Amino acid sequence: MGTLAEELQKQLVATLAPYMGKVSFGNLRFQTSEWTEGDRHYVNIAIVYETPGSSTNQLNITIDESEGILTFIDGEAERRTGDVNEAIRFVEEAVRSIPERRLERLRDMVRRWAGQGRSRAEVLAELNRLLRADLIGGTITHHELKATIQYCLQLFSTPSEERVESR
Template sequence: MASLAEEVQKQLIATLAPYMGKVSFGNLRFQTSEWAEGDKKYVNIAIVYETPGSSTNQLNITVDEAEGILTFVDGELERRTNNVNEAIQFVEGTIRDIPERRLERLRETVRKWAGQGRSRAEVLAELNKLLRADLIGGTITHHELKETIQYCLRLFSATSEERVETW
């Protein structure tokens, strides 16, 4: 009979397969580690992805084999369950949000660059560099480039006061 951690990994592989290694999902991948505390065995499954600019993000599922509890952690969010399908749903919901998280990171970066006084041309040049970044997850897709250029153009066409108020 498979352990709880093995069951989670099996379902996780099947669920994440369509997203793994894709730029739009930040070169999604996962790694498993195990440890023991006394007679209790734990398995942590770290699900890792990048947002543009090579920022690494991590989700975790920690499996407490003795208690049969799965703990899903995404930043400040923590959910506990004893149901493998529920844990996988937590993960998949978060994974589906990665493209939007990546776009929001790009928008934040554009706002930061604009706030530093960079010109529209400088910002657009930096965005083009991200399209050709060396790290798979740190690069951006053509769709992300298009969306971010449109955002940049709207941002730079606004007056300084409008930028502060609405962006």
């Protein structure tokens, strides 16, 4: 790896250490890959996490060593910088949002199940199964379970025709 990528990875390890492997952050981890195109060398750092239901998500930082440019990609959003500290801020901001992304995924699942005509008891049973899931990132925390049960109870207290539209 080139100097810019080494510096970025070193700072990433330090910055992400508190979040790595935790269920509330989707079993956060990262993997590095490298390639060369002509005389240009690239390094990609994929920051991977799961949302409940075993959906794998990815943040990426691609380093163009020749140009000294770091490109951070989060879904459709793309940010470019030449500053390692700024790239770290991009990553940390996205990583800190993972618990909320996970909760939104759970709310989406509850809305979908309700829209399929499942009963409140069936939805709660599904949530309990997620709590006991085998995949670390695919499982949910007790906090996520509590918040989602509260959402479920709120959703099921509304008339059924409003549930599908409810957010």
